[in-house]
Amino acid sequence: MNALIDYFWGAIKGIWSLVVGMSVTIRELFTKKVTECYPENRATMVVPDRYKGNLTMPHDSNNEHACTACGLCQMNCPNGTITVETEMIETEDGKKKKVLTNYFYNLGQCTFCNLCVLSCPSKAIKFDTSFENALFTKAKLVRKLNREGSKVREKKKVETE
């Protein structure tokens, strides 16, 4: 008798679980689709902020960057992606100072490990979220990050004196 009850009860429970499963999927049929139609939605597409696409050196409106040409990023890069070229100049008050001439970044060798950004003491470089990096020529992968005629941002003078 018990076996008979088990048989019918099992069948009823089985049918009920099938109905539950089908109700879940029919709701899924009408939910909003998650597919990103990529080239069409370029304007509205959301890339997460922490996405590491391209190394950039932010310049402000005076065409000034924050790089002091210390070379820490170059030393920390595991692949030799970054080349910092510097020159020594003499400032007005007669001090010698190392300034940046060229900051080369080879995208083709970069593994996007973020060590350069983490090691930078003056927060001069950061990764942006652009990701369309495909190119036809390898040479174009080497990019110069500092703009023409840019110079390092002077430290703000303390105005209490």
Add this chain to the structure above:
Amino acid sequence: MFDFSIVTTWIDTFLKTYLPEFWVYAIEFVVVGLLVLTVYAVLALVLIYVERKICAFFQCRLGPNRVGLFGVLQPIADMFKILLKEIIPINHVDKFLFYLAPFLVIVASFLSFGALPFGKGLHIIDFNIGIFYILAVSSLGILGILLAGWSSNNKFSMIGAMRSGAQLISYELSAGLSLLTIVVLSGSLQLSTIVESQADGWFIFKGHIPAAIAFLIYLIAGHAETNRGPFDLPEAESELTAGYHTEYSGIQFGFFYLSEYLNMFIIAGIAATVFLGGWMPLHIPGLDGFNQIMDYIPSIFWFFGKTFFLVFLSLWVRWTFPRLRIDQLLNLEWKYLLPLNMVNLLLMVAIVLLGLHF
């Protein structure tokens, strides 16, 4: 309601006035054959598109949407791809059986496709044993699957084919018995008579409880016969690579693929014809105005509407449930569906004898 037999009889008499009878039949056979082949291929493309789209929607995706508007040309592109593919000769296969198997599968599918009534007067062969014929030829396909598995000289194909054999032999019983339930109600095996006698209400309403149970059982058994959804053990891709058609390539694989999709359509078409009135519009006895409005919708739309509704049900099931184990599969058939079916058949006989149906 437009009767397509007006067109066909007009063509027939037109040809007979100019040609001897032999040539009339020869021309008609060729034309009908070509038409069936074309409809078969086009339907396969439509079904592949529908399947891919609906599958995508069930998984929160968009599905094919690049080739043509909403991706409607995708199956056509796929068709050209499969036609251009190389047929790879496999070493140590049983050549004759290996090349015969896909033809057996697709011929079985063609034969049952030809017997479906698509609309009023759009019926290619109307035997007085229509349902018996459909049951007989649609189970011919298993022969092709078994041969494909056997001749491939591949353990995965063999296991797949054996599972398919066990599955089809089991579920053929349920499908046959559930159709028999309706035959008891209609008193005829002829498909045209079955459709005509549903003019005052579809059999699923006329036969109420036993007809509804038989309908559900037929859907389950038919779904299992098409080797799809939770019953896709013969081609379980995660365990058997592709089951019985692992070794096939190019158009031979295409034949298996085509017949799988068309079998889904055929099962849905038979279910629509036998339980939901086929091309017969929805008629409610007593509401003459309503019946007249329903008659304005062409019969072919009724048939395809019902069939595609059932195809959708089959897709819904396919993309909901996980695959059954082989023992669960056989348990479901022999311990649950078959006893239920037999009781159901008795119930239907009692209802027909006592006159409790509508």
